[in-house]
Amino acid sequence: MTDREAYVAFNLTEQVGSVKVGQLVEQFGSVTAAWENYPKKVSRTGGEVDWQAEFKKAEKFGVTIVTPADEAYPEMLRTAPGRPLALYVKGDVAALSKPAVAIVGTRRVTPYGADQAAKFAHDLAANGWMILSGLALGVDAEAHRAALDAGGVTVGVLGSGLDQFYPPENRELAREMVRKGGAVVSEFPFGRTPDTQTFPQRNHVVAALAKGVLAIEAPPKSGTLITTGIAADLGRTVMAVPGRVDSRSSAGCLALIRDGARLVRHARDVEEELCGFLPGLEQPLAKKAGAKAKKADAVRDEASAPAVRAACPPPPFSLEEALVMKHVDAEGVSMDRLVQLTKLPAAKVNALCMALRLKGRVRFFPGNRVALPRAS
Numbered sequence: 001m002t003d004r005e006a007y008v009a010f011n012l013t014e015q016v017g018s019v020k021v022g023q024l025v026e027q028f029g030s031v032t033a034a035w036e037n038y039p040k041k042v043s044r045t046g047g048e049v050d051w052q053a054e055f056k057k058a059e060k061f062g063v064t065i066v067t068p069a070d071e072a073y074p075e076m077l078r079t080a081p082g083r084p085l086a087l088y089v090k091g092d093v094a095a096l097s098k099p100a101v102a103i104v105g106t107r108r109v110t111p112y113g114a115d116q117a118a119k120f121a122h123d124l125a126a127n128g129w130m131i132l133s134g135l136a137l138g139v140d141a142e143a144h145r146a147a148l149d150a151g152g153v154t155v156g157v158l159g160s161g162l163d164q165f166y167p168p169e170n171r172e173l174a175r176e177m178v179r180k181g182g183a184v185v186s187e188f189p190f191g192r193t194p195d196t197q198t199f200p201q202r203n204h205v206v207a208a209l210a211k212g213v214l215a216i217e218a219p220p221k222s223g224t225l226i227t228t229g230i231a232a233d234l235g236r237t238v239m240a241v242p243g244r245v246d247s248r249s250s251a252g253c254l255a256l257i258r259d260g261a262r263l264v265r266h267a268r269d270v271e272e273e274l275c276g277f278l279p280g281l282e283q284p285l286a287k288k289a290g291a292k293a294k295k296a297d298a299v300r301d302e303a304s305a306p307a308v309r310a311a312c313p314p315p316p317f318s319l320e321e322a323l324v325m326k327h328v329d330a331e332g333v334s335m336d337r338l339v340q341l342t343k344l345p346a347a348k349v350n351a352l353c354m355a356l357r358l359k360g361r362v363r364f365f366p367g368n369r370v371a372l373p374r375a376s
Contacts, residue, residue, distance in 0.1 A: 006035040007067035009051040011085040012189050014042045018083050031069070045191065057190045063162055064089045072097075080208040080234055084187035088162050090174075091183030095153050098130035101270060102210035102231075104224045105139025105217045110249050113139055113217035116241050118146035120214060123267035125152025132210050134159065134202055135170050135184065139216050139224075144173060147182075154182045157209070159202035161192035203227040212237035212274050214264065218252030225252050228261065228358070235360045235373040237273050239264045260355025320344065321361075324352050324370075328362055332371035 001009075010016050010031070016038075024034035043049045058065050066072050066087045074096045077083045089096065101124050103117060121131045121143035131147035133140040135156030147154035154177050160166045162184065165174065174184045187205060188198060203226050207213055213231040215238070218224035228238045239262045243250025257263050262273050317325060320342075327333055327341045335353065339346050353370050356362045362370050 001032050001035065003031045003069035004065075004067045005051055005055075006031040007069055007085045008054055008065060009035055009041075009049050010038075011187075012043050012049045012051060012054060013038075014040070014044045016085075018081075018085055021085060044189070054189060057163075058088065061163065061190075062090065064093050066093055066096075074209060076100075076209050076211075077205070082204060083208070084205060086187065086189075088186045088188070088190075089183050090162055090185070091155075091178035092153075092181055093183065095130060095155050095181065095183045096185060096209060098153060099128070099274075100130040100132040100155070100210045101274070102132040102206050102213040102227070103139065103143035104133060104206065104213060104215055104227050106219055106222060106224065106249055107136050107138035107140075108219075108249065109138035109142065109217055110247070112243065113249060114142045117142035117216045118149075120216065120241070120264075120267055120270065121146035121154075122150040124270060125150040125154065127267065127271065128152075130155060130182075132157070132206060134206055135167075135174060137167055137169060141170055141173060143216075144170075144177060148176060148180055153180075155209075156182075156184045157202050157205045158184060158186040158188070158194075159199040160186065160194040161188045161190045162186050163190045164193050166194045199223060200226055204230050207231040207236060208234055210236060212239055212270065214270060215240040215253050215256055215261070217241075217243060217249045218256075219248050220251050220255070222252055225256070228256060232358045232360065233363055235363065237262065237360055238358045239270060239273055241265075256358065259351070260358035262359070317361075320348070321352055321356055324349065324356065325361065328370055328372055330372045332365045332369035335368045335370065338370065 010021050021031065021034065024038060025031050028034045028037050041049045066089055068078060068083065072093045103121055105113060105117060117139045125131050125147035131143055131152060131154040133143045133156060135158060144154045144156060156174060156177060165171055178184060187201065203223060207227050207230040213228055213236055215224050215228055231238050240253040240256040242257060242263055243253055245254065264270050323342050324338060327338055335349060338349050342349060353362060357364060360373060363373055365371055
């Protein structure tokens, strides 16, 4: 047995995830040795784990299985906590490692939301970003289609096994994504049907694969807010498109902006937030285009063609955020202690920490503690 095969075997095993496998690898020295010494080789569907049959199914369906033992495993996932033990990929595996923006939002999209999803996805894809989403109805589908229309690459992450495709309405869209150089991916074995557990796991993969997550229309308590919360915890940039203040579909995005997510109006704003991730974004504009670009700045808000500024400063701190950051370290400090040190009201400190979390400047620890992000 190889390490690759051992990862797939563990992925088929009941009540085993990446944390458990990591502990076993530390104990036994390798994932292969961990599998050989693991006593409860029971599959999620009952019976013995048959990893050989899983590889045969993958060959039958034209699916590539990628594990942390493979060079092709995306680096963004490799370094993220809770990384999948296996990825089932239909399409170009290399697409998963392209600099990506995740565009997420409600299934019950309004005409405004559909238009914004298409505009952002089209312009970002035309500028070289991979567009990532969950292949759901609504915002997800609009983003995938617009990326294809722009001649770009787009990847969809499923909340089911690849052979249990959901939702069926987007099956042809998925085929087109694969045909045009993208991919459809799942961490779930063949036969896994979607349920309330699989979608949050899917959202974790979406957030982890992306450099930044852009929310377009999200009602309160939606899956979109789960994805942005995961993204913030992983240190990814969280962005949101504003909408009508009296629209339930925009309530989640407005709450994100209130709590510190970056307000974006067009693709240019997104690129400035993610400056440094994509080759070429840090290069100055050509001199002959400089004057024209400066003149167009005032009217770019409604333009669809993206532009790139030469300078990409990090998002600034407010004075109160800077005061909080002064006392935060890698080990973590309790919220109560921050109140004492900053002499700010507890509610204010809590709001500031949430804003910093959404900016990717801090992360939350158990016990109501705040710490600096993991070193990259």
